[in-house]
Each structure stands twice: as C-alpha cells, then as structure tokens.
Amino acid sequence: MDLQEVFAARYSVRKFAGKAVEPEKVQSILEAGRIAPTAKNIQPQKILVVQQPEGLQALGKTARLYNAPLALVVCADTEQSWKRPFDGMDSGQIDASIVTTYMMLEATRLGLGSVWICYFDPAVVKREFNLPDHIVPVNILALGYKADGAEPSPLHFSRKPLSETVAYEKHNW
Numbered sequence: 001m002d003l004q005e006v007f008a009a010r011y012s013v014r015k016f017a018g019k020a021v022e023p024e025k026v027q028s029i030l031e032a033g034r035i036a037p038t039a040k041n042i043q044p045q046k047i048l049v050v051q052q053p054e055g056l057q058a059l060g061k062t063a064r065l066y067n068a069p070l071a072l073v074v075c076a077d078t079e080q081s082w083k084r085p086f087d088g089m090d091s092g093q094i095d096a097s098i099v100t101t102y103m104m105l106e107a108t109r110l111g112l113g114s115v116w117i118c119y120f121d122p123a124v125v126k127r128e129f130n131l132p133d134h135i136v137p138v139n140i141l142a143l144g145y146k147a148d149g150a151e152p153s154p155l156h157f158s159r160k161p162l163s164e165t166v167a168y169e170k171h172n173w
C-alpha cells in the first residue's frame, strides 16, 4: 500500500473482532511510532501496551474500546517534553499525537483497524495504571482486526472543503 492507499483505507473502527494482534504487527506499529518526529527530537512519548484482560478492563472503566484486543495508551512525559520559550507551550501532547498518527497509519497498512480515543478521564487512567504525575495520558489508540460488519461512520465521509480551512496569503477568519 502506498501512502494514498493507506489514507483511503483508514477509518475509525468501532467494531473489532476478538482475534489478537500478532506480536510482529505490534512491534511494527511501535517501530513506526519510534521514528516519528518530535519537538527537538526529545521523544517524550511513553507508550503503555495493554492487551491483557485486566488492563483492558481497567481502561474500559473510562474509555470505550469497542472490544479491541489491544490498546496503546500514548502518554507524554512532561518532565522531558519541549516547552516553547515564548509562551510555555508544552509540545508533549503534539509529540504524542504525531507518534499516535504514525502508529495508526502503520496499523492501517498492516490491515488492522483502529480508533483514536481522547474521550477518557486521564485521572482514571493514571490511577488504574499507577502513572506518576509527569506522565500524562494523551491518546488511546484501540487496535485490532475489524469485525464483520464494521464500517465507517457517516462522519468519515464528511470533510470540509479546502476553501473552508485554507487561505493563501490573506484570510477572512
């Protein structure tokens, strides 16, 4: 699959088959995240791989995982992440999200489905997984094989035209 094909194949999967993801595929997904760009190349991501029933159940207390057999909790280490000197902007969440994007696209290339999840209470994730204060859970990437009947939601087919989101040189926002 070339990149355009990966883009075209990806959609948020919310119906997973129970089948486990092979360890080589998990490794390949993690490797894609490893080579993602991050601010100042600090690589402040910390990724918790959750595939045991206890862990999935713990995550399920705060996040809907759609029966996914694998969840990657992508965190930012705020003790390491780059802070922009002008305004203190912490790049940790951006970095974690680029890593998540790379992993999501690699999962698609490997024939897996995924859904990116931010609707969770970080305090619950921190508590359940005993994360120290400086490790902030940013995204959960739920992964697995698509179940029969999985299909894109209507939102997948709704994207704004570029004319609404892009301006050349001058804008009227």
Ligand SMILES: Cc1cc2nc3c(=O)[nH]c(=O)nc-3n(C[C@H](O)[C@H](O)[C@H](O)COP(=O)(O)O)c2cc1C
Pocket: 010, 011, 012, 013, 014, 115, 116, 117, 118, 119, 120, 152, 153, 155, 156, 157
């Ligand atoms: C930052 C971010 C947060 C998201 N959070 C959730 C979520 O908590 N639960 C969920 O089911 N989908 C979540 N999604 C998936 C979006 O709803 C989805 O990408 C969007 O509706 C477009 O649909 P598509 O991914 O099928 O193209 C999230 C996506 C992003 C990028």
